[in-house]
Amino acid sequence: MKEQSTEALIVQNPKLFFPGSYAVKQLVQKIKSAAREFAANDPEFLGMIEKAMEGEARTVARRFAGKQN
Structure with a gap:
């Protein structure tokens, strides 16, 4: 089997x-x-x-406020 470069693997x-x-x-x-x-x-x-996760959730909410998927 021929070895492929990482770049080739990512592209494929x-x-x-x-x-x-x-x-x-x-x-x-x-x-x-x-x-x-x-x-x-x-x-x-x-x-x-839990406190760290709440802080992360607030950060994500602020970052994506007004944006829709």
Whole structure:
């Protein structure tokens, strides 16, 4: 099998390297869920994670305010 450059692979398979926004949103949700599960037995740590996620949600809301998909 002939080896291909990374550039050639990206050009031929863009979805493998640049997933759509829906795929990224799903991945972010899985990461957030895993973080909550990881911190479930530590209320203080869970609170820190929740606070960080709330801050991130506010930032995203401001960034995309007025924009529609």
